[in-house]
Every structure is written in structure tokens, then in C-alpha cells.
Amino acid sequence: MPPVPGAAPGVGPAPGPGGVEPRQRLHPLSPFLHGAKSLLAIIAAMSWSTLSRVGLGWFALMVVLLLLGSLVLYVVSWYNTGYHVVGRELRIHEGLLWRRxxxxxxxxxxxxxxxRPLLARLSGLAELRLEVVGGGKTEAPLAYLRIADAAVLRERLLTLAGRAGAPAVAPAGVPQGAPGPGMPAPGPAGVVPTKPVEVAGRDLHAVSNRDLLVSQLLTPQAFLVPFGVAFVLYQFLSAASFSFIAVASGLTALAGVLLQPVRRVVDDWNFRLVREDERLRVRHGLLETRAQTVPLxxxxxxxxxxxxxxxxKGWLLLRLHVAGVSVGEGDSGGTDRLLPVGVPPTAQSIMNEVLPRVDLATLPLTTPPAxxxxxxxxxxxxxxxxxxxxVFxxxxxxxxxxxxxxxxxxxxxxxxxxxxxQRRLxxxxxxxxxxxxxxxxxxxxxxxxxxxxxxDLTARARHARATGAAPFPTA
Incomplete structure (x- = not known):
């Protein structure tokens, strides 16, 4: 059976009639996972004041009705959602009344x-997120897939992205139709194994969870914790009666103070950086595990x-910026982290992997005029x-x-x-x-x-693009 046009050899489903790859659906449990997330959003949106006005029974009934309605919508959306690779494009189809x-x-x-959010981990599923040039947010979240299917699709898309613009031929010394590095080999009758073959990577660094905890204690938010505790106590003492509303409002205020450092610890827990050929792989997360692959x-x-x-303590933070991925200092997820916390020698060793010959300690930085x-x-x-x-x-x-x-x-x-x-000066x-x-x-x-x-910057940028980042000639 001939391979799908534009697909990596030995990867992806067999082509259907006319040589077009059949459309794939997300995992059947996807609507239920989305519905479980909606339940928390519904309860938060209805607020504590609604519970105090209508009572626990009516509040529970309203939550159940809204959850069932959301679940029906998610099931309909799942039934009409599909994806497949056509040539060098990933196409995602969705919508019932308005097809997109x-x-x-x-x-x-x-x-x-x-x-892998917590519920997805319990279900053995994962979400695949793609970041593209010019996108301010994730362009194509596919939630949810089996872990093996997500890993195979990730390797396939990265392989196709690396081959974009080049003829789809096998490298010298590799037979046509043979799988590339890290790609699963086809079995009998062209059947592809469901479990991907992992490429052996080189560990660059694993962040100590103890250092991560201490680093988040050394933040302005952590120093505001006593004020948050004092606010909670004030709520308890000033309320006319010991009410549920007073407890909820006090805990909400304290959670607001602790949210960012706690979120950083949870997101960057067990942070590990791995080098695989010309890619970096970042793995981290406690409740929600993430595995990001970034071509250098x-x-x-x-x-x-x-x-x-x-x-x-001599610590610093290294952050990575990729085209189309806009992550600010206060954003969660840790998808831009190269080093959540570390010492200068560790940071420099990581810099050497991404930008060789760039030494942070010896950059010839000059200050503006007095x-x-x-x-x-x-x-x-x-x-x-x-x-x-x-570099600039x-x-x-x-x-x-x-x-x-x-x-x-x-x-x-x-x-x-x-x-x-500035004009005056x-x-x-x-x-x-x-x-x-x-x-x-x-x-x-x-x-x-x-x-x-x-x-000078214009000339150096033009020279780097024309010569593949060769050093700029100087007199």
C-alpha cells in the first residue's frame, strides 16, 4: 500500500479511497473530560451568593442541568470534529451548524x-497543542488523544515541519519508505505500531524541587502571606456571625495572594530538560504534566x-521565546521555561546548547550616555x-x-x-x-x-539570513 502523500514513511493511517488519508476523531472520552472541567467553571460562575439565596437543593439541581446541557453540546461537538494530514497541512474540521x-x-x-491534565492522566489520555508563527495562542489544541497516538502524531508533524520545502525523499543511505529516526517502523501489511519508538535524548538538567520551593518563597507574593492571613482573621472576627460566606471570602482572598507562587511550583515540579538531535524537550508538572518539543x-x-x-543565592531564570508563542512573566504553564531556577554555570551550559559561543557573563554591554x-x-x-x-x-x-x-x-x-x-536630549x-x-x-x-x-543590526540580520547565521565579517 503506498504511503499517504506528504506523510512520514511508516507513520499515520492508511489512505482511503482516492489516496486521501481518512479523517480521525478524538478519543470518545473527550466530551466527558470537557464536561468535568465545565462543572468546576459552572460552580465558580454561580458564586457563593447564589447558594445562600436558593439553598443547597436548588443549587445542586441547577448545576446538574447546566452540566447535562454542556455535556450534550460537547458530545455533538466531538461527533463533528475530526483531523487529518493532507500533504504538508494539518486540517481540523469542526462545527455542526457552521462548518469550519x-x-x-x-x-x-x-x-x-x-x-496531560489530572483527569486526562487518570484516563490515560493527553492533549496535543501546536504553536505556530503569528499565533497569539495555541492554534490547534487536539483534546483528547491516547498517549501513544499523541506521541506518534507529534513526531509525524515535527518530521513534516522539518522537511517542509524539501523534496519528500529518503536521506542518502536510507531506503525509500524506511522510517526516519525516532519513527515507528511499519509492521506486517503496513500496520503501524501504536506505541512510538522514543529517541534516546541527552539529559541537560533536572531542577531540584527543593530549590524550586525556596525560589518561590523568595517572591513578593510570599512576603504578602502574613497580610493575607491577617485579612482572613479580620473576616472571621468582624463578621456578625460565623458564616459560610465569611469563610469563603477569606479563603478566596488568601488564595489570590498565594496563587502565582503556588502555580509556579505546581507547573515546574520535576522540571527536566533533554536534548534530542536538533530539538529540546521540556518535561514538567505535578498535577498537569507537560512535554514540549521545540526545534532549536x-x-x-x-x-x-x-x-x-x-x-x-546567585540564582537566575532562563526563558525561551518561540515565534508565535506569547508567554508573559505572569502566565502559567511554564511552556517558555529553559531553567525555572538555577546557578550561572548551569544556565551557561544550557545557553551553550541553544546559542553556542554566547557567554552571558562576558557580554560587552555598554550603558547609555549619562x-x-x-x-x-x-x-x-x-x-x-x-x-x-x-547575537544582539x-x-x-x-x-x-x-x-x-x-x-x-x-x-x-x-x-x-x-x-x-528623547528629542530634547x-x-x-x-x-x-x-x-x-x-x-x-x-x-x-x-x-x-x-x-x-x-x-549595523540591519546588515548583520541580512547577512545571517543569507549565510545561515555565519559570523558577520568585521574589519
Missing amino acids: TRAIPLERLQAVEVV VRVQAIVATWPLLWRA RARWLHPFAQPVMGAALTDE AVRSGPITRLVMVVPYARIQSVRVIQGPL GLATVYADTAGGPSAAAGSRDLREAWAMAA
Whole structure:
């Protein structure tokens, strides 16, 4: 039987009539898992005040009716949802009254993440999330699949994304139709094994859970815990009677204070970083386990952060930016983490895997002119910018120190911006923009230096894209 057009050899279902791969459905338990999540959302949306007004019996009846309605909608949605790979596109079909088909070109694929929430882990299922260029959120969440099916589909999509734009032929020395590295070999009659063959990776680092706990205790939120406890006690003592509403409101306030550090610990628990050929694999999570695969060629920038309270222990945080994946400092999930907490030698060893020849400790960063203190009275001494052979680096942050490095090949545009006060002082800010990722900003440079830096960045970016990131020739 001939392989599916555009599919990795030996991977994926057999083609149907006309040589088109048949459409696949999600796992039958998917509607029930979505319904269980909706139950928590329904209870939260109805609030404690509704319970106090209607009573426990009516409240339970309303929850059951809303849950049954949601479950029916999820079942209908599951029945009309399907996906398959056509050529070099992943197509997702969904909708009952309004049919919608999303075609995701695999050359835009930046990262693939296998997520296993608690209920999915109990059911032996997983969710596959795809991140693509230009997307501010997950483009194609497939929830839920069997673990083996999600792993096979992930390897297949990453293989196709790596081959995008290249002829679909086997490498030299590999027979046509033979499976690629890490791909399952076809069995008798072309049957594909359900369990994928894992590629042996090289462990880079495993974060100590003890260090992770201590790092989150050294945060402003942790220092606010006594105030949260005092607020809860005030609720108990000031209430006219010991009521359920007083207890709920007090616990809600305390949870709001503790939410971010607790979420970070839960998300980054058992954090492990593995190198597999030209990919990085990140595994982490306590209640919800995540396994993210990022091709190194998709890396847009790396940010090193030194929080104020971590400096006494010499700790820092490394974050990874991938095109189309926008994750802010306060976001959960940990999908942008390279190192949740660690010492400089560990961070440098990881940097050497992603951006060789880039040393965070020896970046030749220069500060803006002294007159920039009129605009940045506290930040000017720590602000800096540098153009090395491989990257554009900027530094900022008087309290939380931050260094961002951007490879020249990832720079999409360069801007020189002057505000009204900067014009008075003869200053300007140079921005280096990446594809759907962050912009590296060299703030308040001398005007002539800013224009020269912008011209140099443009030339280096053009040279890196044309030569495959070869070092820029210097006089």
C-alpha cells in the first residue's frame, strides 16, 4: 500500500479511497473530560451568593442541568470534529451548524506540546497543542488523544515541519519508505505500531524541587502571606456571625495572594530538560504534566532574569521565546521555561546548547550616555546593549535584572524611536523585532549611536539570513 502523500514513511493511517488519508476523531472520552472541567467553571460562575439565596437543593439541581446541557453540546461537538494530514497541512474540521475547516501549514509549526491534565492522566489520555508563527495562542489544541497516538502524531508533524520545502525523499543511505529516526517502523501489511519508538535524548538538567520551593518563597507574593492571613482573621472576627460566606471570602482572598507562587511550583515540579538531535524537550508538572518539543531552529530569543530576592543565592531564570508563542512573566504553564531556577554555570551550559559561543557573563554591554539619567534615574546605570558576532544583547531592570539575547537571523525589522523628551536630549531607542516574539530594545542611546546601531543590526540580520547565521565579517 503506498504511503499517504506528504506523510512520514511508516507513520499515520492508511489512505482511503482516492489516496486521501481518512479523517480521525478524538478519543470518545473527550466530551466527558470537557464536561468535568465545565462543572468546576459552572460552580465558580454561580458564586457563593447564589447558594445562600436558593439553598443547597436548588443549587445542586441547577448545576446538574447546566452540566447535562454542556455535556450534550460537547458530545455533538466531538461527533463533528475530526483531523487529518493532507500533504504538508494539518486540517481540523469542526462545527455542526457552521462548518469550519482550519488548514495549518506545517512549515509554520514552531513547537508541539503534549499536555496531560489530572483527569486526562487518570484516563490515560493527553492533549496535543501546536504553536505556530503569528499565533497569539495555541492554534490547534487536539483534546483528547491516547498517549501513544499523541506521541506518534507529534513526531509525524515535527518530521513534516522539518522537511517542509524539501523534496519528500529518503536521506542518502536510507531506503525509500524506511522510517526516519525516532519513527515507528511499519509492521506486517503496513500496520503501524501504536506505541512510538522514543529517541534516546541527552539529559541537560533536572531542577531540584527543593530549590524550586525556596525560589518561590523568595517572591513578593510570599512576603504578602502574613497580610493575607491577617485579612482572613479580620473576616472571621468582624463578621456578625460565623458564616459560610465569611469563610469563603477569606479563603478566596488568601488564595489570590498565594496563587502565582503556588502555580509556579505546581507547573515546574520535576522540571527536566533533554536534548534530542536538533530539538529540546521540556518535561514538567505535578498535577498537569507537560512535554514540549521545540526545534532549536525555531528559537527567537532567550531571556535571563535575576529577581532581586534571588541575587543573594546567585540564582537566575532562563526563558525561551518561540515565534508565535506569547508567554508573559505572569502566565502559567511554564511552556517558555529553559531553567525555572538555577546557578550561572548551569544556565551557561544550557545557553551553550541553544546559542553556542554566547557567554552571558562576558557580554560587552555598554550603558547609555549619562544624560539618559534624566529619563531613567535608577535604570540608566544597569541599562546596556551589545552587538557580538552571533547575537544582539540588551540589559534592563534596576530591581529585576533582565538580559535578552536575539540571534541576528531571527531579527525581522529594526526601528529607531524618539519620544519628545528623547528629542530634547538627543537620544533614541533602537528596537530589534522578531517574528511574533519579543522586541529587544536598546533604550535611550545617543542619537548618532542609535542610527549606527540600527544600520549595523540591519546588515548583520541580512547577512545571517543569507549565510545561515555565519559570523558577520568585521574589519
